[in-house]
Amino acid sequence: MAVSDKLKALVDQMPDPDDRGMPTKNIDKDKIEKAVAEIFRGGRASVQGLIEMLGEPGSPENVKPHYALHCVLNRALIVGDEGARRALCETLAANLTSGLSTYNKAYLCQELQWAGGKEAVTALAKLLTEEQLCDPAGMALVAIRDGAVEQLVAALPRAQGRCRLVIIHSLAALADPRSLNVLAQALNDPDREVRLAAAAGMAKAGDARCVSLLLTAADKASGWERVKATQACLLLAERLRAAGNKGEASRIYVHLRDTRTDPAEQYIRDAASKALAAAGAA
């Protein structure tokens, strides 16, 4: 689709960078907002045009459409037009599998992280198995939440390396009960970071079925992994206690109090003892 002269003229209303490359001079709020409102009225076609105008990172031709695209998306949020927000985000999502550069696909993911909803999750999930784009796609899915867990779980069997880590990491951030089995399996992954992400997600989920698994993982870990795995146990205990399951919370505290006998882990014993006392089970 050709970019119209009208759209080009509106985009040109965006501020020019100063001599340092920064938008700090001659910033006319009214002028920007009027141009953004006009582009916004153009709907999907205008947003598609903006996407086609995007350039390479830092290039002069990228500066104005890059900024304008963000402003137009945010305009939908400012005026509270849910239909427009969804339509604009669908346009962004449709471009995630286009011939855009990796840099600009990552930018669209970032904008979907800002304003996207369920309408974008299927398209974002397609990037979860691309090493250069799985990170921004995963971050957008975590921000959107709605519908993300199913897509992340479905993508996992096809993912390897960095992509696999990003998926487990994203599932951990969402801490949805539906992903507990996946996280439990990942607790024995050969990759330390995958194991730690799984432990973090299980802790955050606050499910009593995870107690033994996390304690075992923390007991056998060493160094940095032991620090983080122990933190996961303490977090799980807090979640269980907050949910009224004092018994399982106390089981974690007692275990940590009684097993962290190295002088270097005195502070863990202290933390567990203090929490146990606070839980009223000392």
Place this chain on the structure above:
Amino acid sequence: MQQRKGLTRRQFFKGSLGAAAVFSVVPRHVLGGEGNTPPSDTFGGALIGSGGRGPGTFADLKGHHNLDVELLARCDVRFADRADNKTIYTDYRLVLERKDIDIVAIGTHPGWHALISIAAMEAGKDVVCEKPMTRFIAEGRAVAEAEKRYGRIFQIGTYGRYGANRRTHKLMASGLLKKCPAVVMRRGDVKVAEWSGKVQYEVKPVPRWLDWDMYCGPAPLRPYQDHRFGGTHRGYWDYEGGGLADMSQHHLDGFNYEYAKDYTSPVEVEAYAPPAHPEACSMWGWVELQYADGLTLVIDSGEWGEPYNRKKEGGVSDDDLSPQDREKLRQMPDPEPLLGFGEAVKTRKQSGGHAEAAHRTATLFHLANIAIRTGRKLKYDPVKEVIIGDEEANRLIYQPMRAPWRL
């Protein structure tokens, strides 16, 4: 264990345990008795983020906090071509594994502050962290939880509260003033243009001495451009929040203590600014933040647009109380003195610039930046720490992190 005057822990260790002395400094947990009080005042220290303010922050441990700290490890993403993982590191996780380090000074860019502070406390270390404390609000909550969970000492690297008006603090903390009429103006010195980000730049190869992936850390892995690195990182949402975030932990630390707002936050926030850029911090005019008790805080940049003129500046005094309440106030004890970091480390009592207080100060400029970035008036729940009725704005309260980094 008894204190041994004039004897460092190193000397003590060598003298009493002889050949077992493999550590350069004996860690506090080895020789400390109840409460881990060390037998001498020598601590093992690490500096994580050794550019900019980092060396000064570490030096302050001795000069400002009167702690005898030996620098055992320096960690910085600039050491990619010379890290030996003995004294020079690029990965802070290896530093925190060390059992001989008691205190960590953090001078990285603020995008790392929360994660390293939390990790250090999880590893049993005390922390002094440069300002601003965090990059977003949920990070601050996580730091405060870690401080409490592990019983560690945290001190933010700004000290405005130590010189704040204690009389106003006593009045505000008393609970006697039901409605606060004060309008506090903070004008200028927020370096808005100075700490803006570039939108037009040249992408360059990553220098061989720099671990760019580690530098970006929890933020998106961007194409390298040198303005994002070093002190000019302040101009990017990925790492900080412009001059507003960079300066306001200083400016508002005293305000937060003085007006007894260390355990709460504003309920309404409104900004006057042009539409914000998605990555680069840029111009804004003013932000008005209002608390549930009526107290208004205004931050006016003085660098863009019309100056703030909605409300007239004014403070509070005992005269705002009834005669009976003035008498009640007079009979109340004066506020306890705020402990410095050094004293807090030695006594295991909370430091004056503790995590909750620093978090609540940081929340002010984070909320201000969210109002600037979203272009919307915000209603905030200071207990749940969420923005009410604005799902997308809440995405800036808790921002997803790039793997493997997480709160």
